[in-house]
Amino acid sequence: MLVDAAAPTGFTAETADRYLAQTLNDRPKMMQDVIDGFFFQYITARFSDWFFQMGMQAAGWSTAAIIVLLRELNLYDDLPKIVAPTLIIHGVHDKVIPFSQAKEMNQLIPNSQLMPFKYSGHGAFREEREKFNRLLAQFIH
DSSP: OGGGGGGTTTHHHHHHEEEEEEHOOOOOHHHHHHHHHHSSSSHHHHHHHHHHHHHHOOOOOHHHHHHHHHHHHOGGGGGGGGOOOOEEEEEETSSSOOOHHHHHHHHHHHTTTEEEEETTTTTTTOOOOOOOOHHHHHHOO
């Protein structure tokens, strides 16, 4: 599920380099920056703390490795080769990967279906979880 690698103009090399430098030098700041840009809707302090702790529990080397992978791997040219039915769930207020990228992916992936989430950022699974779960269940059944 390397969707970000298929959206090279969203998660840019500059963004990756910034996150990588923070991961290696000030990982708590990096996690807070991720949280600040991840959600569109208000999240409670407790949820923010939980999300922060979850991110900090991951090994620092693995966080850095994923950032490098997302920076260097570009799957954009592979999108038209996807033959499986594909559900694209994307928040219209996403600051990580712009919604325009979801529209482009929908055009490039045959047999794909784009479901915009009007009240979500990158965390549609949390911000509109009932809708997310319903659409995902319908799609896989």
